[in-house]
Each structure stands twice: as C-alpha cells, then as structure tokens.
Amino acid sequence: MKPLLVARNLRRADSAREIFSVDYFSLNQGETIALIGPNGAGKTTFLLTLALLHQPTSGSxxxxxxxxxxxxxxxxxRRMAVVFQESLLLDMSVLGNLTTALRIRQAPRKTALARAQKWLDIFGVGHISSQQARLLSGGEAQRTSLARAFALEPDLLFLDEPFGSLDYPTRNSLLNDLGKILKQLNMTTxxxxxxxxxxxxxxxxxxxxYEGRIKKCGSNQEIFGHDFFQRNLWSPWAD
Ligand SMILES: Nc1ncnc2c1ncn2[C@@H]1O[C@H](COP(=O)(O)OP(=O)(O)OP(=O)(O)O)[C@@H](O)[C@H]1O
Ligand SMILES: [Mg+2]
Known part of the structure; x- marks a missing residue:
C-alpha cells in the first residue's frame, strides 16, 4: 500500500521541554489509524502538526x-480537514457554515450549495440546514462539523476526540454512519x-x-488482544 502521509524525525519542543518526538509515522491511502494515549501525551499537538497547522521544531x-x-x-x-471535540462552528446558519468553508476554498457558489446540502443530508442534519448553529444540540453540532469536513472533500481527515462530548446513543449512531462513510470514500484518517x-x-x-513517543503501532488485535471490548480499563501504554 502507498503511504499518503509520511512523517520522519518529527519533533516539537518549546523552550521548556519536548512535546513529541516521532521517528517515523505513516498513513496509507484509505486507512484509518486510531491514536490513543493518556492526557498530555502529545496526541493533539502531533495531530495538528501532521495537519500542517502547527509547525514542527524539526523533521519532515x-x-x-x-x-x-x-x-x-x-x-x-487544502487537501486536509480537521474535526475537534468542540464543533467550532461559526455563528451563522448550519448551511452557511458549510458554504462559507467551501467558498473560502474557492468553490463556485452553486457547487458549494449543492455539496453542502448533500453532506448535511448524509450526516442527517439536512432538515435543519437553516437553523442557527449556536442553537444546535451537541450531537447536531458535531454532525454539522463532520459534514463540513467531508464537504471539503479532503484527501486526509484528522479527528481529535470528535465524540467526546456526546451521549452514548448519539455517539453510536454517529460512529455507525461515519464508519460506513469512511469506508465508502476510502478516506485516509x-x-x-x-x-x-x-x-x-x-x-x-x-x-x-506515551510521553510524546509512539510506543506501539499495529493492528487493533496486536495492540488490544482478542478480548478487545472487555479490556476498556486496561492501560495499553503500561508495559
Ligand atoms: N502551544 C503549546 N505550548 C506549550 N505547550 C503545549 C502547547 N500545546 C500543548 N502543550 C503541552 O504539550 C503536552 C501535550 O499536549 P497535547 O494537548 O498534545 O496532549 P494530548 O495527548 O492531546 O492530551 P489530551 O488527551 O488531554 O487531549 C501537554 O503537556 C501540554 O501542556
Ligand atoms: Mg488532545
């Protein structure tokens, strides 16, 4: 498989200390890799650096x-889109949030409108496209921000705890939808x-x-073992 993203000797440090240091990390075309680790491990900083939103101290x-x-x-x-735990929507309509993002990326008005409506429908929020984003529930806002990310038709998608603030039923229905969409689009995530x-x-x-290093990377089975769902309380970063 061909890597779409490759990071080499990537490191970020501030004056006080190192935040992460990763010798090699790659994402193949069409693959989704989950990144886990304790609070403060450096996951968000690493993700934002790979998404070219933070500058690395060194590496490529x-x-x-x-x-x-x-x-x-x-x-x-412009080939990438990022979705965060907070939906970070603009104070305008749901539809406006998508068309604005598309217009910034130079999409013609008609294309922007059609694409925005299509992705709002796919994520189940097409019927509230004229609603003000600030009035949405958490689940609706997160669906809108996922729709916005997909409407940009990125080659690479970065998701930073996008379901963290959602209740379980909302989270599960969104996970089901998103899993299917990622597969259909062969998205790299x-x-x-x-x-x-x-x-x-x-x-x-x-x-x-863990502490800014990728300690392990492998299939879910290699990382978690066979009894995946029973091991929620297990700490995979412990030796
Ligand atoms: N802009 C910054 N300047 C200095 N230090 C930072 C900056 N951003 C993050 N850090 C520090 O880098 C470390 C890693 O933070 P990061 O947010 O990447 O962790 P994380 O793995 O995403 O944690 P969490 O699971 O809590 O989201 C933390 O100790 C944090 O305080
Ligand atoms: Mg984080």
Missing amino acids: IEIDGVTAGPNNLLHLR LFVTHDYTEIPFLAEKTAVM
Whole structure:
C-alpha cells in the first residue's frame, strides 16, 4: 500500500521541554489509524502538526511524496480537514457554515450549495440546514462539523476526540454512519480517542502515544488482544 502521509524525525519542543518526538509515522491511502494515549501525551499537538497547522521544531512531513514547506503549505492544507471535540462552528446558519468553508476554498457558489446540502443530508442534519448553529444540540453540532469536513472533500481527515462530548446513543449512531462513510470514500484518517470502544467502528490500526513517543503501532488485535471490548480499563501504554 502507498503511504499518503509520511512523517520522519518529527519533533516539537518549546523552550521548556519536548512535546513529541516521532521517528517515523505513516498513513496509507484509505486507512484509518486510531491514536490513543493518556492526557498530555502529545496526541493533539502531533495531530495538528501532521495537519500542517502547527509547525514542527524539526523533521519532515510528506503528502503524496511532496515534502511540506512554506511554498506549498496552503495548497497541502487544502487537501486536509480537521474535526475537534468542540464543533467550532461559526455563528451563522448550519448551511452557511458549510458554504462559507467551501467558498473560502474557492468553490463556485452553486457547487458549494449543492455539496453542502448533500453532506448535511448524509450526516442527517439536512432538515435543519437553516437553523442557527449556536442553537444546535451537541450531537447536531458535531454532525454539522463532520459534514463540513467531508464537504471539503479532503484527501486526509484528522479527528481529535470528535465524540467526546456526546451521549452514548448519539455517539453510536454517529460512529455507525461515519464508519460506513469512511469506508465508502476510502478516506485516509487519523483519529484520536480516549474511548477504545470507538476504535473498531473506524480504524483497523492503533498507535499508542506515551510521553510524546509512539510506543506501539499495529493492528487493533496486536495492540488490544482478542478480548478487545472487555479490556476498556486496561492501560495499553503500561508495559
Ligand atoms: N502551544 C503549546 N505550548 C506549550 N505547550 C503545549 C502547547 N500545546 C500543548 N502543550 C503541552 O504539550 C503536552 C501535550 O499536549 P497535547 O494537548 O498534545 O496532549 P494530548 O495527548 O492531546 O492530551 P489530551 O488527551 O488531554 O487531549 C501537554 O503537556 C501540554 O501542556
Ligand atoms: Mg488532545
């Protein structure tokens, strides 16, 4: 399989200390990798660096064989979309949130409208497209922010605990929908979560980050063993 994203010797440090240091990490075309690890391990910082939103202190990131640098950063960023735990919607209508994101990326008005409506429908929020985003429930807001990410038709998707604030029924229905969509689109995704039960819905592989290092990366079975669902309380970053 061909890696769509490759990070080499990637490191970020501030004046006080190192936040992460990863010798090698890759995401193949069409694969979803879950990234887990305790609070403060460096997952979000690593994800934002791979999404080219944070600058690394050193190291390189290649997208489709092209090394990211000042000359192509904007272009490469436009191939990516990020969804966070908080939906970060603009104070405008649900539809407006999607069309604005698309217009910023230069989509013609008609295309933007059609694509926005299509993705709102797929994520089950098409019927509330004229509602103000600030009035949405948590689940609706998260569906809207996923629809916005997919409407951008990214090659790479980054999800940072996107279901963290949702109740279980809402989370499960969203996980089911998202799992199917990722497979249909053959999307390449990095997915950070603290809830291991979410992993098999979306990802085939899991990477474990601890104190800024990727300690393990392998199939879900290699990382969690056979009794995956029974091992929720187990700490995979412990030796
Ligand atoms: N902009 C920043 N400047 C300095 N330190 C930072 C910055 N962002 C994060 N950190 C520190 O880097 C470490 C890793 O933070 P990060 O948010 O990446 O962890 P995380 O694994 O995502 O944690 P969580 O599971 O709680 O979301 C933390 O100790 C945090 O305080
Ligand atoms: Mg985080």
